Amino acid sequence: MNIISPMSQRLEIAKEIQKSRTIQIEINNMIIAGKFQIPIHLGIGHETIATSLVKILDSKDKLLLTHRNIHYHLALGASKKELIDEYLLKESGLAGGRLGSMNLMNPKAGNIYTSNILGNNLAVSLGVGMASKIRGGVTWAITGDGAIEEGIFYESVLFASSVGLPVVFLVENNEWSLGTSIAERRTEIDLKTFAKSMSVDYLYLCENDPDNYVSELEIARTNVARLGRPLIIEVVVNSLGGFYKEEEMGNKRYINYHAGAIRVEPDFDNVFERNSSDPMFVVLDDLKLGT
Numbered sequence: 001m002n003i004i005s006p007m008s009q010r011l012e013i014a015k016e017i018q019k020s021r022t023i024q025i026e027i028n029n030m031i032i033a034g035k036f037q038i039p040i041h042l043g044i045g046h047e048t049i050a051t052s053l054v055k056i057l058d059s060k061d062k063l064l065l066t067h068r069n070i071h072y073h074l075a076l077g078a079s080k081k082e083l084i085d086e087y088l089l090k091e092s093g094l095a096g097g098r099l100g101s102m103n104l105m106n107p108k109a110g111n112i113y114t115s116n117i118l119g120n121n122l123a124v125s126l127g128v129g130m131a132s133k134i135r136g137g138v139t140w141a142i143t144g145d146g147a148i149e150e151g152i153f154y155e156s157v158l159f160a161s162s163v164g165l166p167v168v169f170l171v172e173n174n175e176w177s178l179g180t181s182i183a184e185r186r187t188e189i190d191l192k193t194f195a196k197s198m199s200v201d202y203l204y205l206c207e208n209d210p211d212n213y214v215s216e217l218e219i220a221r222t223n224v225a226r227l228g229r230p231l232i233i234e235v236v237v238n239s240l241g242g243f244y245k246e247e248e249m250g251n252k253r254y255i256n257y258h259a260g261a262i263r264v265e266p267d268f269d270n271v272f273e274r275n276s277s278d279p280m281f282v283v284l285d286d287l288k289l290g291t
Contacts, residue, residue: 009211010210010211013051013052013055013210013214014210016047016051016075017047017048017051017210019074020043020047020050020051020071020074020075021044021047023074023080023083024042024043024044024070024071024074025044026080027040027042027070027083027084027087028042028044030084035088036087036088037089038087038089038100038101038102039101039102040070040087040101040102041067041068041069041070041101041102042068042070043068043069043070043071043072043239044239045174045237045238045239046068046071046172046174046237046239047071047074047075048208048209048210048213048237049071049170049172049205049213049235049237050071050072050074050075051071051075051210052210052213052214052217053072053075053140053170053213053217054072054075054076055214055217056214056217056218056221057110057140057221058137058138058221058225059110059137060132060135060136060137060138061110061132061137061138061139061140061221062110062112062113062128062131062132062137062138062139062140063076063109063110063111063112063140063142064111064112064113064114064115064121064124064125064128064139064140064141064142065104065105065111065113065114065115065121065142066114066115066116066118066121066142066143066144066147067101067102067103067114067115067116067118068144068172069101069102069104069111069114069142070083070101072111072142073094073104073106073111076106076109076110076111077109078094078106078109082094085097086099086100086101086104087100087101094106099114102114102116103115103116112128113128118146118147118150119143119147119150119152119153120152121141121142121143122141122143122147122152122153122156122169123152123155123156124141125139125140125141125156125160125167125169126156126159126160126165126167128167129160129165129166129167129230130163130165132165132166132167133164133165133166133228136225137166137225138166138167138168138221138224138225139165139166139167139168140167140168140170141156141167141168141169141170142170142172143169143170143171143172144171144172144173144174144177145171145172145173145174145175145176145177145182145189146176146177147171148171148189148191149177149186149189153169156169157169157194157195157198157200157230157232158198160200160230161198161199161200161229161230164228164229164230165228165229165230166224166225166228166229166230167224167230167231168220168221168224168230168231168232168233169230169231169232169233170233170235171191171232171233171234171235172235172237173234173235173236173237174236174237174238174239176239191232191234192204192234194232195232200229200230200231200232201223201224201229201230201231201232202231202232202233202234203216203220203231203232203233203234204233204234204236205233205234205235205236206235206236207236208237208238217233220233
């Protein structure tokens with residue numbers, strides 16, 4: 001029997017994350033060059049949660065995505081060619097060129113629904129969650145810090161808690177909604193307190209540690225399936241890549257590049273910004289230290 005060392009597992013995940021980021025940067029270059037006729041939202045810096053989640057999914061689990069889904073499709077096994085061809089609306093694309101980017105889904109890989117409408121997948125996850133309650137498995141509804149400002153988030157969590165659905169609301173918090181940060185647009189929302197008020201469990205993930213993510217997600221999935229109750233997971237993600245825009249009075253304002261297909265030359269030095277919690281660098285540093 002082959003025994004895979006923890007370091008080998010970490011290195012394999014790091015390679016997957018690196019591959020996802022490299023492909024996204026190539027697609028990013030194509031966006032800037034005007035190769036696509038559709039909007040494409042990138043997930044540069046979001047790769048760890050997607051890669052980790054896919055590792056623990058059960059064959060009965062269902063995944064519902066948002067307009068920002070490229071990192072999940074790459075984690076689910078979509079090739080660079082399949083994605084680029086889909087974005088070019090070619091028949092050789094992942095969905096035959098019929099769905100483009102913001103509605104792209106891959107039912108064969110467990111991603112049965114994707115919507116470009118903010119918060120739309122949250123309501124749909126309730127129906128899917130009812131099916132999961134009957135047939136088994138867990139329903140995963142991916143969303144972001146922008147969508148939790150919508151009334152549908154409150155209503156969906158309330159309903160899931162009231163009837164006991166095995167639904168996980170996974171919130172990717174990158175603190176950006178298109179071109180505005182949380183600090184610019186609203187007050188803080190304490191999801192832990194919100195979850196408690198709804199009698200829903202809560203899990204907080206940060207630091208981009210894939211080892212910890214896989215472990216925590218596996219435990220969380222087991223509990224949701226066993227208890228038949230919803231869970232809110234808040235994941236802090238650092239969206240890498242952006243640019244400074246000159247504004248009135250000579251001020252400069254940082255714009256989060258991955259917010260969408262913004263055809264402005266970004267600061268590529270920031271894309272591979274050396275973040276001490278970035279799993280690619282953490283694993284490589286460990287290898288150098290022989291840990």
